[in-house]
Amino acid sequence: MADFLEALVELVKEQVQSGYYSIRSNVQYRHQSLKETILACHSTRIISEIKFASPSSGELRRSEDAVSIAKAMELGRAVGISVVTQPRFFKGSLELLADVKRAVGLPVLMKDFVVDPVQIMAAYSNGADVILLISSIFRRRLSSYSLDDMIGYAHRLGLEVLLEAHEEDEYIDALNSDADLVGINNRRLSTMHVDIAHTERLVKKYGTGSRIVVSESGFDSPEKIAMLKSLGVKAFLIGTSILKSENLLEKLKDFVEA
Numbered sequence: 001m002a003d004f005l006e007a008l009v010e011l012v013k014e015q016v017q018s019g020y021y022s023i024r025s026n027v028q029y030r031h032q033s034l035k036e037t038i039l040a041c042h043s044t045r046i047i048s049e050i051k052f053a054s055p056s057s058g059e060l061r062r063s064e065d066a067v068s069i070a071k072a073m074e075l076g077r078a079v080g081i082s083v084v085t086q087p088r089f090f091k092g093s094l095e096l097l098a099d100v101k102r103a104v105g106l107p108v109l110m111k112d113f114v115v116d117p118v119q120i121m122a123a124y125s126n127g128a129d130v131i132l133l134i135s136s137i138f139r140r141r142l143s144s145y146s147l148d149d150m151i152g153y154a155h156r157l158g159l160e161v162l163l164e165a166h167e168e169d170e171y172i173d174a175l176n177s178d179a180d181l182v183g184i185n186n187r188r189l190s191t192m193h194v195d196i197a198h199t200e201r202l203v204k205k206y207g208t209g210s211r212i213v214v215s216e217s218g219f220d221s222p223e224k225i226a227m228l229k230s231l232g233v234k235a236f237l238i239g240t241s242i243l244k245s246e247n248l249l250e251k252l253k254d255f256v257e258a
Contacts, residue, residue, distance in 0.1 A: 003190035009142045011088055012113045021118045025098035027127035031158050034080045034107035034130045035180045038212055038235050041079050044258045048073040049239030051084035052091035056192050070100045076252035080107040082237055094126045101127030115143040120154050130160040135170040151178050171202050175209050187217040194218040199228055208232040222258030
């Protein structure tokens, strides 16, 4: 039986073939560097994520609130906004990506399970400043394209790349890659299991070098953030706990002030 990542990748490939990623909103925008924004920020750097459902938590929030959510995240001093565009399990869309980019003045990350260059072009055409690439997809040869080729294509379009790792060898390679930012996902995508201490173990063992390292997934309170900042982690991608909060703005501010 296929693991969850394999199942998601097969679904995405079907969506590529169906033309889902051919949507072009042609958002007129000035490219914003998430890397530079993170470096210029003096509070805790939170990339706040918009998704309306997840495989592990079900429905998180009403999808018609997208623009107001994005504006609240900007008001709450998020350093950037991640928009999940995968529709089946996360209730995302490319239109949502474009709407968020039009609504805020922050760098916007398109978060998806990217396996094909057409998805990178979709990111570019719908307002993204940054794309997520997942190391394990390419290491496991779940894409017909190489990671280097995909990073190069994104850079030619003027997009930055957040390269996500989970396993030790993925993280080592990511630190030495041409990606603009390195993510450590505390969630193992094959099983969806979350271990909030995963970033701590990798960074203590291998450091961060000169890279901007982003810890992703599993944060429900600010307590763990100060320790990870002391180890050199520069930013944190947080979605579910912010979106599930009754007071989204206050929840985000708690993380930003950690």
